[in-house]
Every structure is written in C-alpha cells, then in structure tokens.
Amino acid sequence: MSTVHLSTRQPGALALFWSRARRNKGTAIGLVLVLVMVASAILAPWIAPHDPLEQDIIARLEPPSDTYLLGTDPYGRDILSRILWGGRVSLFVSTSAVLIAMVVGSAIGILAGYIGGKFDRVTMACMDVLLSFPSLIMGLLVVAMLGPSIVNLILAIGLTAVAPFARIARAPTLVIKEREFVEAGRAMGFSHGRIMGIHILPNVASEVMVMASLWLATAIRTEASLSFIGLGVRPPTPTWGSMIREGFENILDAPWLSIFPSIAILIVMLGLNLLGDGLRDATDPRLRHE
Amino acid sequence: MSEQAPVLDVQGLTTEFRVHGEWHAAVRGVSFQLARGETLAIVGESGCGKSITALSVMRLVPQGAGRIASGRVLLEGRDLVPLSEPEMEKVRGNRVSMIFQEPMTSLNPVLTVGFQVAESLHYHRGLGRAEARRTALALFDQVKIPSAARRFDDYPHQFSGGMRQRVMIAMALACNPAVLLADEPTTALDVTIQAQVLALLAEVREAYGMAMVFITHNLGVVASIADRVMVMYAGEVVETAPIDAVFARPTHPYTEALLRSIPRVDRNTTELQAIGGQVPAISNMPAGCRFADRCALVEPRCRVQSPPLTMLPDDPRHHVRCWVRGGETSVEALQ
Amino acid sequence: MIGFILKRLLVALPTLLAVLTIVFLFVRVAPGDPAMVILGDSASQEALEALRQQLGLNKPLWAQYVDFMLMVLSGDLGKSMLTSRPILQEVAEVLPYTVELTVASLTIGVVVGVPLGIVSAKQRNGWFDYFARVISLVGLSFPAFVSAVLMLLIFAIELRWFPVISSAALDDPEARLRALALPAFNLGLIMLAYVTRVTRSSMLGVMSEDYIRTARAKGVPGRMVVWRHALRNALIPVVTVVGLYLGVLIGNSVLTEIVFNRPGLGKLIVGALNQRDYTMLQGLMVIYAFIIVLCNLLTDMTYGLIDPRVKRQ
Numbered sequence: 026m027s028t029v030h031l032s033t034r035q036p037g038a039l040a041l042f043w044s045r046a047r048r049n050k051g052t053a054i055g056l057v058l059v060l061v062m063v064a065s066a067i068l069a070p071w072i073a074p075h076d077p078l079e080q081d082i083i084a085r086l087e088p089p090s091d092t093y094l095l096g097t098d099p100y101g102r103d104i105l106s107r108i109l110w111g112g113r114v115s116l117f118v119s120t121s122a123v124l125i126a127m128v129v130g131s132a133i134g135i136l137a138g139y140i141g142g143k144f145d146r147v148t149m150a151c152m153d154v155l156l157s158f159p160s161l162i163m164g165l166l167v168v169a170m171l172g173p174s175i176v177n178l179i180l181a182i183g184l185t186a187v188a189p190f191a192r193i194a195r196a197p198t199l200v201i202k203e204r205e206f207v208e209a210g211r212a213m214g215f216s217h218g219r220i221m222g223i224h225i226l227p228n229v230a231s232e233v234m235v236m237a238s239l240w241l242a243t244a245i246r247t248e249a250s251l252s253f254i255g256l257g258v259r260p261p262t263p264t265w266g267s268m269i270r271e272g273f274e275n276i277l278d279a280p281w282l283s284i285f286p287s288i289a290i291l292i293v294m295l296g297l298n299l300l301g302d303g304l305r306d307a308t309d310p311r312l313r314h315e
Numbered sequence: 316m317s318e319q320a321p322v323l324d325v326q327g328l329t330t331e332f333r334v335h336g337e338w339h340a341a342v343r344g345v346s347f348q349l350a351r352g353e354t355l356a357i358v359g360e361s362g363c364g365k366s367i368t369a370l371s372v373m374r375l376v377p378q379g380a381g382r383i384a385s386g387r388v389l390l391e392g393r394d395l396v397p398l399s400e401p402e403m404e405k406v407r408g409n410r411v412s413m414i415f416q417e418p419m420t421s422l423n424p425v426l427t428v429g430f431q432v433a434e435s436l437h438y439h440r441g442l443g444r445a446e447a448r449r450t451a452l453a454l455f456d457q458v459k460i461p462s463a464a465r466r467f468d469d470y471p472h473q474f475s476g477g478m479r480q481r482v483m484i485a486m487a488l489a490c491n492p493a494v495l496l497a498d499e500p501t502t503a504l505d506v507t508i509q510a511q512v513l514a515l516l517a518e519v520r521e522a523y524g525m526a527m528v529f530i531t532h533n534l535g536v537v538a539s540i541a542d543r544v545m546v547m548y549a550g551e552v553v554e555t556a557p558i559d560a561v562f563a564r565p566t567h568p569y570t571e572a573l574l575r576s577i578p579r580v581d582r583n584t585t586e587l588q589a590i591g592g593q594v595p596a597i598s599n600m601p602a603g604c605r606f607a608d609r610c611a612l613v614e615p616r617c618r619v620q621s622p623p624l625t626m627l628p629d630d631p632r633h634h635v636r637c638w639v640r641g642g643e644t645s646v647e648a649l650q
Numbered sequence: 651m652i653g654f655i656l657k658r659l660l661v662a663l664p665t666l667l668a669v670l671t672i673v674f675l676f677v678r679v680a681p682g683d684p685a686m687v688i689l690g691d692s693a694s695q696e697a698l699e700a701l702r703q704q705l706g707l708n709k710p711l712w713a714q715y716v717d718f719m720l721m722v723l724s725g726d727l728g729k730s731m732l733t734s735r736p737i738l739q740e741v742a743e744v745l746p747y748t749v750e751l752t753v754a755s756l757t758i759g760v761v762v763g764v765p766l767g768i769v770s771a772k773q774r775n776g777w778f779d780y781f782a783r784v785i786s787l788v789g790l791s792f793p794a795f796v797s798a799v800l801m802l803l804i805f806a807i808e809l810r811w812f813p814v815i816s817s818a819a820l821d822d823p824e825a826r827l828r829a830l831a832l833p834a835f836n837l838g839l840i841m842l843a844y845v846t847r848v849t850r851s852s853m854l855g856v857m858s859e860d861y862i863r864t865a866r867a868k869g870v871p872g873r874m875v876v877w878r879h880a881l882r883n884a885l886i887p888v889v890t891v892v893g894l895y896l897g898v899l900i901g902n903s904v905l906t907e908i909v910f911n912r913p914g915l916g917k918l919i920v921g922a923l924n925q926r927d928y929t930m931l932q933g934l935m936v937i938y939a940f941i942i943v944l945c946n947l948l949t950d951m952t953y954g955l956i957d958p959r960v961k962r963q
Contacts, residue, residue, distance in 0.1 A: 151668070157942050161904065250794070254905070266795075269795065375866060401871070404869045407869035420860040438869055470959070486868060489868075
C-alpha cells in the first residue's frame with residue numbers, strides 16, 4: 026500500500042483557456058498586447074533609445090521629434106525611454122504584489138477551509154472586513170504608515186488582494202476536504218500538511234491562477250494610482266503613474282507628457298482585461314460545456 | 316374520434332435544430348389530431364422529440380437554435396406556423412396553454428403567485444386589477460390550493476413543489492384554453508403528490524372540456540388519464556393507438572420495451588427491464604429504421620430503408636412504423 | 651421592512667466594530683514611532699515625549715484602544731494636528747462634495763449602464779452589443795486618474811466646455827453643476843462599465859430561465875417579458891456588483907477629486923498624508939469605515955426590495 030495512485034485533478038481552467046484563446050479574437054488580441062508590453066518592459070535596457078534618468082538641459086519639454094520620439098519632460102529626459110523603464114517598475118511591483126497576495130491568501134484560505142470551525146469563521150470574517158475596504162484607500166494608508174518605497178508599495182498592494190485569494194482558495198478546499206480520498210489519505214496516516222499539499226493545492230491552483238491574472242490589472246491600476254498621488258516609488262525612478270503626475274503639472278504647455286504614459290497604461294489594461302475575459306469565460310461553469 | 320372537426324390538428328410537423336452549423340430534424344413528419352375533451356399521451360424516452368413537439372405547437376422553439384421547417388399546426392382551424400410573434404402572443408395562454416416539468420424553476424421567484432396567475436387574464440381578457448384578482452382567486456380554489464386568499468400574495472419560494480405545480484395549472488387554465496399541453500407535469504414530484512396532481516388534471520380537463528396533450532416517459536402514468544397514446548422515437552411517431560390497444564397489443568418493439576420498463580407492484584422489481592442502448596443523436600441518425608440498433612427483431616431490410624407508418628389490418632386506429640410488425644397500408648399514403 | 655432594516659443594522663454593528671479595531675491597530679502597530687514620523691528625525695527628546703503624551707501613545711495598548719473607542723462612540727474624532735480644528739468639522743465641510751460626486755456618478759452608472767446592458771443582451775452579438783461591450787471594456791481599462799486627466803485635457807482645455815478648476819463659486823447651483831459634470835462623468839464611466847457588463851451577462855442568463863419560458867407560454871408580450879419578468883431577476887447580481895464597486899468608486903473619487911481639484915474627502919486625505927496629519931488620517935479612516943458599513947447596509951436593503959427571498963432569511 027505504499028504507492029496509491031489517487032487522481033485528484035480536474036480539467037484545469039487554464040487548459041480550457043488555452044483551447045478557447047485560439048478561437049476567440051478578443052483573447053488573442055489581449056494576449057498579444059500583454060506580451061508586447063511585457064517584452065518591452067523586460068527589454069527596456071536594450072531597446073530604450075536613451076538613459077531614462079539622463080537630463081538634457083537644452084531639450085526641456087520638447088514635443089516629439091526624431092531624437093526624442095515621444096518628446097521630453099521638464100528635465101529634458103526622454104519620455105519613450107522613461108515609459109519603457111517605467112513599465113519595468115510597474116510590472117515588477119504589481120506582479121510581486123499579486124504573487125505575495127496569491128501565496129498568503131491561498132494559504133489562509135486553504136487553512137481556514139481545512140481546519141474549519143471557529144478558526145474558519147473568525148479568519149473569514151476578518152477577510153470580509155478587509156475585502157470591504159476600498160483597495161486604493163487601504164493601499165494609500167499602508168504606504169502612508171510604512172513610508173514610500175518599492176518594498177512597502179509591494180506589501181501595500183499585496184495586502185489589498187489577500188482577502189479575495191483567501192476566499193477563492195477556501196471554497197474548493199471545503200468541497201475536497203469531504204471527499205473519500207482525503208479520508209483515505211488520513212486513514213493511511215498522511216500528515217495534514219501532506220494532504221493539503223497533495224490533494225487540495227492542485228485543485229485550488231487553477232482557480233487561484235486565474236484569479237491572479239485577473240488581479241494583475243487591479244494591482245497595476247493601484248500602483249499607478251499611488252504613484253500618481255505621490256506615494257509610489259520615489260523619484261527619479263520613472264513609473265507610469267508618476268510620469269502622468271509630472272505631465273499633469275505641465276498639462277497646458279506639454280500635454281504629450283501625460284498622454285503617452287496614459288496610452289501605455291491603457292494598452293496594458295486593455296490587454297489584461299481582454300485576457301481576463303477569456304479566462305473568466307473558461308472558468309464560468311455556464312459556458313464550460315459549450 | 317368524432318365527426319366534429321379536431322381542435323388541434325398537427326400535420327407533418329418537422330422541427331429542426333442547428334448542430335455545428337447544420338440543421339437536423341429533431342421532430343420529423345409528426346401528425347396527430349386531438350378532438351375536444353380528448354387526452355393524447357405522447358410517450359418516449361428523453362430526447363425523442365416529445366417536448367419539442369409541444370414547444371413547436373406553442374411556437375416556443377428557441378429562436379436561432381431551432382426552427383419549424385415544415386408542417387401545419389391547426390388550432391381550432393387556424394394554422395399557427397405562419398403567425399407573427401405578436402399574433403402568437405394572443406394565442407399562447409389563451410387558446411393553448413402549457414405546463415412544464417420543473418415546478419421549482421418554472422415560476423418567477425420575484426413575482427407573487429397571485430400576480431403570475433392573474434397576469435394572463437389581464438393580457439387576454441383585458442381584466443382590471445380587482446377583477447383579475449377575483450378570477451384568479453377562484454382558480455386557486457379550483458386547483459385546491461388551501462387558504463387561497465391568504466396565499467395569493469405569497470412568493471413561489473413559500474410553496475412546495477406540488478403546490479407550485481397547482482399554481483402552474485391555475486395559470487394554464489386562466490383563460491379557458493382549448494388545448495392544454497402538459498410536459499411531464501408530475502415527473503419532478505413525489506409519488507403521492509404525483510397522484511394528486513394527475514387526478515387534478517383529469518378533473519379540470521373534465522370541467523373545462525379541454526383537449527389535453529400529456530407528455531411523459533412513463534407509460535404507467537398514462538393508463539389512468541389518456542384516451543390515446545402516441546409513442547415517439549428519435550423524432551418520429553412509431554406507434555399510435557387507443558389506450559386499451561396499446562396495453563393489450565403493443566406492436567412496435569419499442570412500445571413493448573417501454574411497457575416492460577414500467578415498474579409494477581405486483582411483479583418482482585428485479586424483472587424490470589431497461590432498454591439497452593441510447594436514442595441516436597439528431598445529427599447522427601441511421602439510414603433505415605431509427606430503432607434498428609436497439610431492436611431484438613431487426614432484419615436486414617430494417618437497416619436499408621426507413622419504414623412507413625402503417626395501419627394494422629384489423630384496427631384502422633392502430634398505426635405502427637415497423638417493417639416486421641407493421642401492416643400493409645401506409646397511413647401517409649391515405650392522407 | 652423596518653424589522654428587516656433593524657436586523658441588518660444589528661448585523662452591521664460587529665462589522666463596524668471590526669473595521670474600527672483594524673483602523674486602530676493599523677495606526678498603532680505600524681512600524682516606527684508616530685511622534686518621530688510627525689516631528690521628523692531632528693526633533694528633540696522633550697518635544698517627542700510631549701507629543702507622545704498629547705497623543706496618549708505612552709499608555710498601554712488596551713488603554714489606547716479603550717480611549718479610541720470611547721472617542722469614536724462619543725462622536726468626537728479629535729482635532730487636526732495641522733489646523734487644530736475639530737476633524738469632524740473639517741470633514742463635514744467637504745463631505746457634501748464627495749457625496750454629491752459619488753451619488754452623481756453612481757446614478758450615471760446605473761441609469762445608463764442598466765439599459766445599455768439590457769439592449770446589449772437583447773441584441774446579442776449585434777452591432778449595438780459590440781458597441782456596448784467596447785464601451786464597457788474601455789471603462790474598465792481606464793484608471794480613474796488617467797481618464798480624468800484625458801477628459802480634462804479634451805473637454806476643459808481643448809474644447810473649453812467645462813471649467814478647468816472647479817472649486818470657484820460653489821454656492822451658485824449652475825456653476826456647481828457644471829463643475830460636477832466632468833468629474834461625475836469620469837467616475838460614472840467606471841461604474842457604467844461594471845454595470846453594463848454584469849447587466850448584460852445576468853440578463854442573458856435570466857432569459858434562458860424556465861420562468862421566462864413560462865411567461866412566454868402565458869402569452870405575455872415580449873417587451874413585458876423583458877421588463878417585468880426578466881429585469882428584476884437580472885438586477886439581483888447587478889446590486890451585488892454595485893455594492894461591491896461602491897468601494898472602488900469611493901477609492902477612485904479620491905483620484906478624481908485631486909485631478910479636478912475638487913474639495914472633498916480625497917483632497918483631505920492626500921493633504922493629511924503629505925502633512926503627516928496623524929490624527930486627521932485616523933479620523934478619516936473612521937469616517938471611511940462608517941461610509942463602507944453604510945454602503946453595505948444600503949446594498950442589503952436594496953436586496954430586500956428586489957428579491958422577496960431575502961427578507962425571509
């Protein structure tokens with residue numbers, strides 16, 4: 026009885042998503058947009074025409090030209106290069122935040138669902154309270170308390186997303202906990218940790234991954250909003266939110282300053298939303314059998 | 316069966332559904348007549364086209380996915396197939412009503428049951444609020460909903476399944492229709508409630524002098540209520556006969572099989588025989604007889620050509636679609 | 651209905667208590683000495699001690715908690731450290747602007763979004779559906795401050811339809827409405843996007859329900875099937891989403907107020923953040939806690955109005 030094969034995986038939402046993405050135009054466009062933006066953020070050091078921090082005192086607030094494709098800011102820095110590098114920061118911060126929220130949130134959700142009882146009730150009540158707080162205001166306060174820095178920003182945005190992950194991980198845990206193979210596993214003397222790891226985690230994983238990709242858009246939005254308010258990454262490091270803020274201060278003289286980073290955010294958000302729709306369709310039980 | 320013109324006359328009804336971009340017949344060439352006060356039972360497994368037949372009569376086949384490809388549906392002499400949607404709205408719930416299988420989901424959860432019953436009186440009879448309420452209350456009494464006046468303004472979730480089905484019946488009766496289509500009205504109910512609802516249906520049909528089409532997969536239910544039985548298989552009529560003839564002399568092998576599958580108290584239940592195999596999918600119909608693959612009597616000719624509906628030589632009211640058991644005279648040729 | 655509201659209020663109390671506790675812990679447990687944060691690194695030991703005394707920071711945590719709760723219960727949120735004015739008074743001065751903005755954008759979102767979603771569902775995959783879906787996708791993709799900046803650029807600076815800075819002459823109703831229009835439309839677009847989407851999908855779901863077929867079998871005219879039989883059922887998930895996104899709306903109102911330079915809670919909170927007005931921040935969080943609990947209460951009550959099954963529970 027040492028090797029018992031217990032198949033506990035169901036056809037994953039991600040697998041369904043891939044088969045669907047190939048047929049759905051919107052999802053495909055979303056995928057392309059996201060890939061392009063991710064690639065340009067990763068490749069920023071090689072494809073950016075200028076140093077994003079290099080100031081050119083002669084070329085301040087220049088409109089788009091051959092040298093500066095998207096113009097320059099009040100310090101004479103190249104907007105295009107700053108957008109490319111800024112994407113790097115935005116994507117890094119939001120991806121890390123979502124990953125943290127995913128790990129912490131699912132752990133809380135699985136534990137709450139698995140242990141059950143009073144622990145479950147108290148934990149989930151706390152999560153509901155967290156969930157009811159607007160994520161932007163919560164992020165604002167966390168950063169304000171901790172002080173602005175990349176790490177604190179990641180923690181703040183991560184914290185706003187813990188509750189939804191806890192919720193989504195808990196639901197399938199409750200169902201799986203009651204199944205025979207978990208009983209069997211316990212009868213065979215498997216530890217609780219092993220049961221959660223082997224039986225529950227794989228079943229929770231696919232829903233959680235879908236959730237993560239949906240939350241990425243929210244995280245990017247929160248990051249940009251915090252940067253816009255001035256609570257993001259400290260200057261001179263470029264981020265889209267802070268670039269729009271700087272542009273906003275010069276909106277009458279140099280509208281391109283805020284327009285181009287706005288477009289960058291829009292492209293990413295559009296891409297992520299289109300992708301998210303594809304994922305949602307793939308996970309929607311009503312559409313699954315179609 | 317009288318000299319009188321039939322109240323419902325369905326002629327060569329073919330209803331198609333789209334499967335992967337192609338139209339396939341879910342109901343093919345179905346014809347039947349219904350006299351005033353008569354009850355016809357349509358019997359068959361699920362997927363045989365019974366419900367689609369009823370929905371076609373109501374013109375409620377889901378648009379886009381399905382369509383009536385040919386045939387006529389004469390209700391009191393008027394063909395419903397070419398009617399526009401607004402014209403059809405005046406017929407539905409007025410001259411022909413339908414009761415559905417699922418009482419739990421067939422009532423609107425956010426509207427009071429009283430409103431839902433009174434509603435069709437408003438649209439078809441133009442009754443005002445008070446008058447519609449009075450009439451609807453009378454209907455509640457008629458379908459034996461206890462303390463009707465008190466429960467009139469309750470919501471469906473406050474009713475049991477059996478009570479909801481009574482509400483559905485009241486709704487269907489509201490405008491005194493000529494034809495009532497009951498699509499497995501008792502299947503979802505407990506056995507004791509089933510008997511009550513069946514008795515109620517028989518009673519109101521008597522009282523209103525309606526014709527009724529009673530759809531079921533259970534021939535046992537039919538015995539007490541139907542005058543005539545029409546057995547459908549894979550979208551076609553395979554046997555039709557007066558109720559006694561069906562039980563005394565089931566002729567089509569499928570009807571025989573259905574009869575054997577009725578659970579009976581006086582027999583050992585282990586004898587209950589299920590029919591092997593499945594109804595073929597509408598997109599994958601065999602060339603010859605559609606029942607051939609599941610038939611014990613199958614002969615080579617059954618797989619070559621589809622058998623016509625024929626009249627049994629000794630009983631002109633008993634029609635069978637079978638090469639082996641059928642008669643010589645084709646019913647279609649006569650018409 | 652009154653019993654239902656009272657019951658909901660009772661349920662809301664523990665939530666409020668929990669939120670207030672979180673607010674309290676949030677401010678206290680944060681790393682760093684608030685006194686140091688407020689006064690800066692260079693402050694003298696005496697000044698720090700004096701401030702701690704003033705804020706009650708040297709009491710044990712439970713005593714601070716009791717103080718805090720008593721303060722909130724007595725309806726006193728303390729004084730702003732910056733202006734020395736009562737926080738409640740400062741909030742009361744600007745709250746109407748924030749409420750006016752959120753209510754206006756909520757109205758735009760629901761009044762435009764619901765019909766858009768219904769028509770979109772009725773003409774599924776038609777050109778109108780496509781159009782409505784694009785609109786809602788765009789609405790979902792715009793962070794509030796981005797759309798605010800772009801709107802300001804287009805409608806106020808280029809087209810000059812609306813004032814660029816909207817704080818002037820707010821006692822004149824017409825000017826006030828003009829000043830409200832752009833910010834409200836900006837926030838409304840986000841709400842509209844969510845509402846259109848969920849209305850469309852829930853309408854599509856409801857139209858395939860058995861009871862819709864029943865209604866049609868009764869001969870209810872097509873228009874009435876949609877408006878009387880389907881809509882109320884379809885609105886139930888819409889209420890959920892609106893309730894859920896009221897929080898998002900409140901969060902985004904902060905950004906909108908900043909971009910349009912409108913008075914309101916948003917400006918107050920960002921000002922407090924920049925000035926490290928610690929008591930003001932705590933007070934504002936308490937206010938937000940009340941607003942959120944109130945929003946949840948309103949959402950629950952709306953359920954009670956739409957769905958007869960809710961009242962029974």
